Amino acid sequence: MSLFSRRSLLASALLVGLAPSTALFAQSAPKEIRIDWATYNPVSMVLKDKGLLEKEFAKDGITIRWVQSAGSNKALEFLNASSIDFGSTAGSAALVAKINGNPIKSIYVYSRPEWTALVTAKDSKITKIADLKGKRVAVTRGTDPHIFLVRALLAEKLTDKDITPVLLQHADGKAALIRGDVDAWAGLDPMMAAAEVEDGARLFFRNKDANTWGILNVREDFLKANPALVQRVLKVYEEARKYSLANYDEVKKTFIAVTKLPDAVVDKQLKERTELTHSKIGAPQKDSILAAGLALQQAGVIKPDVDVKATVDALIDSSVPLTN
Numbered sequence: 001m002s003l004f005s006r007r008s009l010l011a012s013a014l015l016v017g018l019a020p021s022t023a024l025f026a027q028s029a030p031k032e033i034r035i036d037w038a039t040y041n042p043v044s045m046v047l048k049d050k051g052l053l054e055k056e057f058a059k060d061g062i063t064i065r066w067v068q069s070a071g072s073n074k075a076l077e078f079l080n081a082s083s084i085d086f087g088s089t090a091g092s093a094a095l096v097a098k099i100n101g102n103p104i105k106s107i108y109v110y111s112r113p114e115w116t117a118l119v120t121a122k123d124s125k126i127t128k129i130a131d132l133k134g135k136r137v138a139v140t141r142g143t144d145p146h147i148f149l150v151r152a153l154l155a156e157k158l159t160d161k162d163i164t165p166v167l168l169q170h171a172d173g174k175a176a177l178i179r180g181d182v183d184a185w186a187g188l189d190p191m192m193a194a195a196e197v198e199d200g201a202r203l204f205f206r207n208k209d210a211n212t213w214g215i216l217n218v219r220e221d222f223l224k225a226n227p228a229l230v231q232r233v234l235k236v237y238e239e240a241r242k243y244s245l246a247n248y249d250e251v252k253k254t255f256i257a258v259t260k261l262p263d264a265v266v267d268k269q270l271k272e273r274t275e276l277t278h279s280k281i282g283a284p285q286k287d288s289i290l291a292a293g294l295a296l297q298q299a300g301v302i303k304p305d306v307d308v309k310a311t312v313d314a315l316i317d318s319s320v321p322l323t324n
Helices: 005-025 040-051 052-060 070-082 091-099 145-155 170-179 191-198 220-226 225-246 246-258 263-272 283-298 307-317
Strands: 032-037 063-068 086-090 104-114 118-120 136-139 163-165 182-184 202-205 214-219
Touching: 005 283, 032 052, 032 225, 040 052, 040 104, 040 170, 040 225, 040 246, 052 086, 052 225, 070 086, 070 091, 070 104, 070 170, 070 214, 086 091, 091 104, 091 145, 091 214, 091 283, 091 307, 104 220, 104 307, 118 145, 118 283, 136 170, 145 182, 145 191, 145 283, 170 182, 191 202, 191 263, 202 283, 214 220, 220 225, 225 246, 246 263, 283 307
Parallel strands: 032 063, 032 086, 136 163, 136 182
Antiparallel strands: 086 214, 104 214, 118 182, 118 202
């Protein structure tokens, strides 16, 4: 083989070797953004209803795929399976998922809610946490209501071994309480508000400070590959949050159209128990999530060898700037 032929062959081999990398680079920009919406995240519902993300990314040829999350646990499952790129959860739920190896970053605050409390039926004799001993309690594992229940029990020197947890998704937990299949329920709005208004259910234990923030999470690999795109998503989220603050009637209309809930239920969740005045993730969220994590560690839910503070630091990423 001549020197020229050998050089040509080598050049061809190098080009072939480089071709996959070049193709991968050319395809690195996503053609679709997958993002969740949830009834516990009213900003996401406005975002979806108004088509704001679709408008933002139309010029890039990027489509938006919406996926409903029925609870933090479902959003985190979707994120872990790479079924969605962005998912809305409670801060404490995101922490537990991070500890369990879910590769996510918390990057935005969509609400400061009081979305969970301990609930019982209107004619129940349960009036305090201690009354739960030996009782059947509906709860959705891996969510803020679950963590709220664990912390409430811990305050009375009880654990989940002192009750009979009945593992149900939030809506099913509410139905089980109303049917009398369980004695209490770690509730979540809007189902909790509906149980109060429509069925006379009682919130027998409340603690707003133990409700961790509503947090938007992103998959770590998606953030690393698309930082500018993530910034644009947050810019549009901010637009939707500010619109929601200024247009309560429109938010309520959107909420009712999706949930079919009556005015009184929606007002109880959105007016009484949902605060939308925050957006940037930082120290207040860290402190809230850390407090929840340490309480869970004390209760034995998180293993004693886990560095909770380091995990919180790894979870929260405040480097993505908010612009609007």
